[in-house]
Amino acid sequence: MHSFVAYGLVLFAMFAYVAADKKRCFCRVALEGDKSIVKELHTEEHYHWFSVACSRLVKCPENCDKKVKEWLCDSKSECNNLTGGKKVVPSWQASVCDGGFGHNARTCGCDSDKCVKECETRTPVAELIKCVVGCFRPQ
Numbered sequence: 001m002h003s004f005v006a007y008g009l010v011l012f013a014m015f016a017y018v019a020a021d022k023k024r025c026f027c028r029v030a031l032e033g034d035k036s037i038v039k040e041l042h043t044e045e046h047y048h049w050f051s052v053a054c055s056r057l058v059k060c061p062e063n064c065d066k067k068v069k070e071w072l073c074d075s076k077s078e079c080n081n082l083t084g085g086k087k088v089v090p091s092w093q094a095s096v097c098d099g100g101f102g103h104n105a106r107t108c109g110c111d112s113d114k115c116v117k118e119c120e121t122r123t124p125v126a127e128l129i130k131c132v133v134g135c136f137r138p139q
Contacts, residue, residue, distance in 0.1 A: 023052040023095035027064035029071065029093040031083060032105040037091060038082040042067045054097035064092040065102050072108050079108035110135075 023046050029039040044063065046056050068090040072079055079088075090102035115135035122128040 005059045021050055021052045022047050023054075023057060023097070025057050025060035025063065025069050025095070027060075027077075028091040028093075029068055029088050030101060031080075032087040032089050035089075035101055038088065039071065039079075041071055043078040044122070052095075054094065057094035058098050060094040060098075061090070061092050061102065062099065065104070068102070069106070072106055073110035073114070076109045083108060 005136055025044040025046075027041040027043065028037045029041060030037050045050050046061070048056070068088070072088070081086070085108070087105035087107055089105050091100075092102075093099035119128055119131035119135065121133050
C-alpha cells in the first residue's frame with residue numbers, strides 16, 4: 001500500500017511539473033538611440049497550472065523601469081563603462097505577451113532627489129552637509 005501511494009505521488013509530481021506553465025518578464029538596459037542591449041538585468045518568473053495568463057505580467061514594464069533605475073544608481077562605474085556615458089532606457093519582454101522600450105531616458109548615477117533623501121538620516125550636521133554636497137558633485 002505504501003509503495004502504491006509513493007508511486008502515485010511521484011507520478012503526480014511529474015505531471016504537475018510537465019503541465020505547469022511558466023512565463024517570464026525579461027528586463028534589460030538598452031541605449032536610447034539604437035536600442036542596442038548593453039546589460040541583462042532581472043528576470044521574473046511566473047508559474048501556474050496549465051497556463052499563465054498574460055495579465056499576470058502586466059507590471060513587467062513598471063518593474064523593469066525600477067530595476068533599471070536601481071542599476072543606474074548602484075552600478076555607476078559599470079554603467080559608464082558599458083554605455084560610454086550615453087543615455088539608456090529600459091527594455092522589457094513579457095514572455096510571448098508583449099514587449100517594448102521605456103520612454104524615460106536616463107544617465108548613469110543616482111538622481112539628486114533620492115540622494116538628498118538618503119542624506120536626511122545622517123547625523124551629526126557635518127555628515128549631513130557632506131552628504132548633501134556629494135549629491136550635487138559630478139562623479
